Amino acid sequence: MNKSVFAGFAVGTFLSFAAVIGMKQGFLDTPAYAASDSNTYRQLNLFGDVFERVRADYVEPTDDAKLVENAINGMLTSLDPHSSYMTPKTFRDMQVQTRGEFGGLGIEVTMENGVVKVVTPIDDTPASRANLRPNDYITHIDGTQILGMTLSDAVDKMRGPVDTEVTLTVVRKGEEEAFDVKLKRDIITIKSVKYNREGDIGYIRITSFNEQTSDLLEQAISDLSKQIGPSRLKGFILDMRNNPGGLLDQAISVSDDFIDGGEIVSTRGRHAEDTQRYNARSGDITNGRPIIVLVNGGSASASEIVAGALQDHRRATVLGTRSFGKGSVQTIIPLGSDGALRLTTARYYTPAGRSIQAKGIDPDIIVTQTDPEAKEKKKQTSIGESTLPGHLAAEEGDEMAGSDSFVPKDKKDDKQLLYAIDLLNGARKDAAYLGGRTSSAMAN
Structure with a gap:
């Protein structure tokens, strides 16, 4: 997949925003816009008055740049937990981080x-x-x-x-x-993809979605297929537990590796013309091998896109506990030498039209595992988007709380992983397990 998808999306959204502003300026003569504009200018004048009073009368000298930066941050964080202002340094750090x-x-x-x-x-x-x-x-x-x-x-x-x-x-x-x-x-x-052989099963863990993820995943599948051999390979486990997400284009590329056509994800913003749909190309690099996707309360954003796409296409069995529910799109809008704006601009939707926001992905097979220390002390370990103060509300229906995010360090204690291995080995039966069965309904 084209690795410029995220950048193109960001620039596209910025241009759409500029176009909307331009349209509104063309209608300033109408009473509705005039009233709204007048009220906005009055509020901006209020901000200016407060700013000048702080500069003049605060007990100690103030840093003007810091005051403005904090004011901008206050405005953005009042919208939702994921919108923020990035200073030039923070913006550079983010760019470095996405490179891995x-x-x-x-x-x-x-x-x-x-x-x-x-x-x-x-x-x-x-x-x-x-x-x-x-x-x-x-x-x-x-x-x-x-x-x-x-x-x-x-x-x-x-x-x-x-x-x-x-x-x-x-x-x-x-x-x-x-x-x-x-x-x-x-x-x-951050080597975002790790893998090893579990008997005749390929185990692949994706820890985040950075610029290297899709290439590393394809290398992992190639190596495991050679190690195990095509005649013995029973399938793959894709472990995205506690994966906080990352780049949109990488989530699309990873989904595309397993889906033989059809929609992967759509994003819908404030205006109908902002809707974007991302589709898979033909070809499945696993040749239809069974896939089990592991998720939990720490699986968010890009990992939820992948899980939702494979689930809706009936290309994989999703196993574990409900995911985090971070179904909003953040567009990075560069502000020249002044850093960048990280702004929530849209919601994600799975191929079947499900909104992930404040709901998450429900597994096909629920397998819970709680931290023994948490159980002993009766403490709550569930996390989720719906628990964050000021979160973007679910578009419709009830919001869902998150789930546990505990993953044991020792494989023998990992009930979710062992359940998946048993399913692929045929040692356990479950009506929700797809095995090698897939549906072309979503692709059509």
């Missing part, structure tokens, strides 16, 4: 109630080795309280030169007191 290599701790985070919340640690990084977990709250960095910082400020403090140490103060549900975790910063190279 950057410096830091290896942790996906968001902001909640003024503190940093762990979405998921990335495999084989300082964060995962320190046993940080989804739903952990980071309250202090090297003793400095996070409350009052922006997410960008907190992330900047967690980054630093390789081999230097940082101490995070963590609050974990079920633990009576906060505790400190000391980590050593490292170069985080």
Whole structure:
């Protein structure tokens, strides 16, 4: 698939936005637009008055650029948890991260109630080795309280030169007191696809969707097919548990590898003309081998697109627990030398027209597994988009809570993985398991 899909989508949305603004300017003579415009200018004047009063009368000298940046962030974060302003440095860091290599701790985070919340640690990084977990709250960095910082400020403090140490103060549900975790910063190279042979089954784990993911997946399938042999290969397990997502074009490419035509995903924005549909090309690189997709409460965004597409096409059996439910599109709009705007511009829909937002993907086969420590302490470990303050509401129907995101480190304790292996080996029967059966209904 063309790896410029995300960039093209971002630019396209930016141009559409500019066109809409241009149209509105053409109708400023109408009473409705005039009234709306007058009210907007009055609010902007209010902002200017407050800004000048702060500059003139605050007890200490102020940083004008910082005031404006925080005002912009306040406006965007009031929309939903995923819209934000990126400073030039943050924008550069994001571009580096999507290329698959950057410096830091290896942790996906968001902001909640003024503190940093762990979405998921990335495999084989300082964060995962320190046993940080989804739903952990980071309250202090090297003793400095996070409350009052922006997410960008907190992330900047967690980054630093390789081999230097940082101490995070963590609050974990079920633990009576906060505790400190000391980590050593490292170069985080995200090899987003890992794989190994499980007997006559190919096991593939996708940890995120960066610029390398589709190529690495195709290499994994090729290597496993050669290792096992075409006559013995029983199928593939695609493990996307605790995969926080990433690039849209990579989710489309990964889905395209398994689907022999038809729609993969559509995005629908505020206006009907903003709707975009992405379709698969002919060809299935697994030659129709059975596929089981593993998801849980930490599977979000791009991983939900893949799971939803394969499920709707009846190309794979989805197994595990309900996914995160992050079904909104964030467009990165560069602002020249002033950084970039990360703005929620649309919702994702599966080929069958299901909105993922605040609902997630329900597995065909539900297999739960709870952290033994959480069970013992009776603490809640479920996460999901619908639990985030200020989230974009589900378009219709009831919102669904997330699910557990625990994955045991030892394979023998991993009930979801073992269930999938048994299905592919024929050692377990389940009416919801597709096996080699696929449907062309969605492709038509």
